[in-house]
Amino acid sequence: MKVIYEDNHLLVVNKPTKLATMGATGQPTLHGLACDYLRRVYNKPNRVYLGVVSRLDSMTSGVIVFARTSKAASRLTPQFANHSGDGAKKTYLAIVEGQVQSQEGILVDEMYKDEASHRMRVAPHPRPDSKTAKLEYRQLRSQQNATVLEVKPLTGRKHQIRLQWSEQGHPILGDRKYSANANWPSGIALHSWKLSIVHPTLKERMNFEAEPPSCWDRFWR
Structure with missing residues (x-):
């Protein structure tokens, strides 16, 4: 898990493939790794809040945002339900x-x-x-x-x-x-490349980007 951006309200990461966003019983999840990261970096041994406002399939890689406060979560969640205007924009x-x-x-x-x-x-x-x-x-x-x-x-x-x-x-x-016939080295060839959201407190639109995994090299770079 690579951190793309963080502040007091957001944690934006580049998710690897073959990792569920959350809810995978008995297996590591992106949410769990992100919580461990916050505990380690900010020296918080107890539970930390990290709101899931959108998800990526386990087989998909790429940029995804978590909310670090309940206020941020309540303001980000409607953006992912709205795909026009002030809504979140995914590429x-x-x-x-x-x-x-x-x-x-x-x-x-x-x-x-x-x-x-x-x-x-x-x-x-x-x-x-x-x-x-x-x-x-x-x-x-x-x-x-x-x-x-x-x-x-x-x-x-x-x-x-x-x-x-x-x-x-x-x-x-x-x-x-x-129905795919062709193989792919890890997960599937689907990557969350760009994400645009309105910051929950600054009210400014922010744009994030994650380069695809190395297995994309012969097609992408």
């Missing part, structure tokens, strides 16, 4: 299988949770338990049989980027859950 990097034809575009799908198979699915038509998922993208480069994309989710659905690109016939490299 991901994704490497998908095959050659994406369009240089840029928008994907819109109806998504619902398949409880039996523990995954999200796309519905051909709206249904009572489905929600609209929307993202915009542009190509950054293509290499061999893969395309590197910049992806900006315009809604905040679970596994949205993973499922929507799988439905396009371009699953994310390494994402076996959503």
Whole structure:
């Protein structure tokens, strides 16, 4: 876990892959590592407060923010529910299988949770338990049989980027859950690249960025 930024209200880190944000019973979590970091650096042997205001899938790497005070948490949480105006703005990097034809575009799908198979699915038509998922993208480069994309989710659905690109016939490299054929060295080829939020007390927009892991080198650098 690499610390990108910290002050009295925020802790922004670069999350490695294969690490749950929180809630993984009997296994290390990003939240646990971040709490250990605060105890060690600030010499606080007892419990420390660290609010989870958004999450990343365990197989995804990249920038994520924690709230160091309850006031910060109460002001940050609504930002992640609002994807316009003063809301949080996320930009991901994704490497998908095959050659994406369009240089840029928008994907819109109806998504619902398949409880039996523990995954999200796309519905051909709206249904009572489905929600609209929307993202915009542009190509950054293509290499061999893969395309590197910049992806900006315009809604905040679970596994949205993973499922929507799988439905396009371009699953994310390494994402076996959503039909990938190609392997990936660690986790999947999805990285939370940039995060923009309004600081909970300063009221100024702040921008954070995390470079992808070294296994991206041949596609990215």
